[in-house]
Amino acid sequence: MIQCEGLVKIFKAADLEVFALQGLDLEVxxxxLMAIIGNSGSGKSTLLNMLGGLDRPSAGMLTVDGKNMLKMSARELVRYKRESVGFVWQNNARNLIPYLTAQENVELPILLRGRRKKQRAAELLEAVGLSHRRHSRLQQxxxxxxxxxxxxxxxxNSPKLLLADEPTGSLDTRMSEQILDLFRELNRTIGITIVIVTHxxxxxxxxxxxxxIRDGKTSSEMLRRISYTEELEALERDMEAAAAAEQSHVEYAILDKAGRLQIPAAYLESIGAGDTNKVRLELVEGTIVMTPGAAKKEPAAD
Incomplete structure (x- = not known):
C-alpha cells in the first residue's frame, strides 16, 4: 500500500532550511494495522501529511496504492484526498462541524460522491457504535x-487508507483503548490499511x-511475537502473564540502503561511546563487535 524510499522533506523559512525527513525508508x-512513534520533531507527522496528500515530498520516492505522490497533478491530488485516504486528527475542531449533528457531520463528505447519504451515514455510525447518538449535537x-x-x-467515502494523527491524545486511558480497539475491529472486518501516529x-x-522514527529516518521496528488476540487469551488464563505482555514485541534496528543504522544513545553510553564520534567495528566469529574510539578532544583554551 505504501512505499517510501529515500524520502526527504525540506521546509524553508526565510534563509533557513529545516530537514523534517532525511532519507526515510518505509513499506506498509x-x-x-501499524503505528509510527517518535519524539516531537522526529518527522512522523510530516510523513503522515505526505501520505495524506497534504504535503509533497522534496525528494525521494513515495507511492501510495500504486500512485506516485511526487508526480500527481493538482486535480489528481484532490481526487486522491477525496476518494483514497481518510484522516482522523487529534483536535476534533479539524474533524467536526460543531453546529451539526453526528449524522449530518458524516453526511457531508458523502455528498461529494452522490451517494444515498442518510443510509450510508447511518451505517457508518452503527459501525463505530454510535447509532443511538446519530441525532446528537457535538456538545452532547x-x-x-x-x-x-x-x-x-x-x-x-470508503478509502483504502486511514491515517490517524495522535487520535487518542486528548482522551483518557480507558477511552484511548476503546478507540484503538475500534481501529482493530475496522481493520479486521473491512480490511482497511490503518497507520496511526502516537507518542x-x-x-x-x-x-x-x-x-x-528518529531525526527524520526510520530507526527501528518492533514486531509482535504473538498475535494480539493470543496475548489477550493468555492474560485471561494467567494473570502472571501480564509481565510477559511487556515483551510482546521484539525490536529490530533498521539498515538504510547504504547499510547505515541508528544506534540508541543508551547503548552507546553503556559501552563508553557517549563522548566520541568514532567507534571500531570488528567481525568476531560471525558477530559484529563495536568498541568506542578515542574521546573527542576539547578545544584548547585561548
Whole structure:
C-alpha cells in the first residue's frame, strides 16, 4: 500500500532550511494495522501529511496504492484526498462541524460522491457504535464519542487508507483503548490499511508493527511475537502473564540502503561511546563487535 524510499522533506523559512525527513525508508502492506512513534520533531507527522496528500515530498520516492505522490497533478491530488485516504486528527475542531449533528457531520463528505447519504451515514455510525447518538449535537457527545464520529467521517467515502494523527491524545486511558480497539475491529472486518501516529508506546503495542522514527529516518521496528488476540487469551488464563505482555514485541534496528543504522544513545553510553564520534567495528566469529574510539578532544583554551 505504501512505499517510501529515500524520502526527504525540506521546509524553508526565510534563509533557513529545516530537514523534517532525511532519507526515510518505509513499506506498509495492504490491510496492515501499524503505528509510527517518535519524539516531537522526529518527522512522523510530516510523513503522515505526505501520505495524506497534504504535503509533497522534496525528494525521494513515495507511492501510495500504486500512485506516485511526487508526480500527481493538482486535480489528481484532490481526487486522491477525496476518494483514497481518510484522516482522523487529534483536535476534533479539524474533524467536526460543531453546529451539526453526528449524522449530518458524516453526511457531508458523502455528498461529494452522490451517494444515498442518510443510509450510508447511518451505517457508518452503527459501525463505530454510535447509532443511538446519530441525532446528537457535538456538545452532547463525550470526547471519545466525538472521535468515533470523526472515524466515521474518515470512512465515509470508503478509502483504502486511514491515517490517524495522535487520535487518542486528548482522551483518557480507558477511552484511548476503546478507540484503538475500534481501529482493530475496522481493520479486521473491512480490511482497511490503518497507520496511526502516537507518542504513547503502551498504546502502540496493541498493533502488530511499530515503526520508530528518529531525526527524520526510520530507526527501528518492533514486531509482535504473538498475535494480539493470543496475548489477550493468555492474560485471561494467567494473570502472571501480564509481565510477559511487556515483551510482546521484539525490536529490530533498521539498515538504510547504504547499510547505515541508528544506534540508541543508551547503548552507546553503556559501552563508553557517549563522548566520541568514532567507534571500531570488528567481525568476531560471525558477530559484529563495536568498541568506542578515542574521546573527542576539547578545544584548547585561548
Amino acid at each position: 502492506q495492504t490491510g496492515e 457527545l463525550s470526547g471519545g464519542e466525538q472521535q468515533r464520529v470523526a472515524i466515521a467521517i474518515a470512512l465515509a 504513547d508506546l503502551q498504546l502502540a503495542r496493541k498493533v502488530d508493527r511499530v515503526v520508530s
